[in-house]
Amino acid sequence: MSSSLISRSHHIDFDSVFRFDDAGIVQMFESLVTTGLMEFMGCPAIFHESALIEFFANGSVRDGMVVSTIGGIAVEISESVFAETFGLPTEGLTDLSEVPRNLLSDGQSFFSASEKEVSTSCLKKEIKMQYRLLSDILAKSLFVKAGSFDAVTRDRFLLMTAITFDVKVNWRNLLFGVLKEMVTPDSRQAKGYAIQICVL
Template sequence: MEFLGCPAIFHEQALIEFFENGSVRDGMVVSVIGGMAVEISESMFATAFGLPTEGLTDLSEVPKDLLSNGQRLFSASEKVVSVSCLKKEVKMQYRLLSDILAKYLFVKAGSFDAVTRDRFLLMMAITFDVKVNWGSILFGVLKEMVTPDSRQAKGFAIQICVLLKNIPGLELGDSKEFPAPRILNEKTVHRIVSVNENVGVEEVGDAPRAKTTPVKRTVSKKRPASVDADVAPVIKKKRPLKASQSQVETVLKTNRCCP
């Protein structure tokens, strides 16, 4: 089983140390694993995975004409969709593309129901075959992951282990198989499709409630029972009280005194 061209295995302890000790210095990702210093540069990152190093590095440079075309093309209705919108406003295939970018490339924490501006622009660049410097963009994602107090979720587990294996003398320890549900395959894509089919569906519970007609209380027409009627009084049975320990002892002593 492989994930983005990499064996689907990872080294848990090495990853824990990588993120705990990771930081960005002089444009490189640096960390300490097993007491050994580790440095990962952008060129090393791009070369290891054969990523393109030419093209856009700033997504705001996507041509304006493509932006207007994309807003019409992505829209699930006749209305032109906004650059920052909810997934229910775009067509199914672009909901899936947004999820793939969010969960498998950018690995961002939080709600995935919103399509962010940067993700929208990147979706347009992919759709219209605009050249993107994936080496720079994805390495930027990795730098955010190791930046202290960053809200970026820790990801790229398999890819980081591939990079660390290329460092001479570095011991990574035991390896584990990556959880199958986290690997993008036909089954996970079908699951994403089923989830996205329900996005934007109006639930019955959200519909406004119909006004109910107030019901008037009717006074009972039964004649009240006569107070003077000879009705046998109802005698309520008293519930036996539970005797305390002192009461029990008193009764026992009294019984012993009796002839």
């Protein structure tokens, strides 16, 4: 389990990505910074494998908090501590379906690798390279999905649109919700956030 936790943890070295020669990719990473995700995705890469395994083995949600024990010591992570630790925005959309339709339409043209608009659920090969990368970052780093990433789901497309067109998103609510799913028994949510949990 520990190796899968670590392989699902992605750290972005923002200093190095801003030195890329590809202006489109640099702009995409600048959009991630603007959304308030830099501290979450670029926090120091620290791993404590045995503690992570124990955290998930003993984890659950109680009174809206993620709770666990590590080495016999109780660990409680509230949504506010989670947000404060990573400087996550607390205002904005919590329901992705509220992304403005006009921006979705703009995204269908803007993300497309051709002259033809893409669907809000499309194959990754249909969109520009920097948005393929953004789709992967959202799937693997933020929502910790396992499996194939050949397609861009509607939810991912909505988030890509929000990030690209500077729509405010309540990342505290969305990402803490993912963390709660990770520790919920029998959840199908893949385990992840190894770097972030070690920071907490």
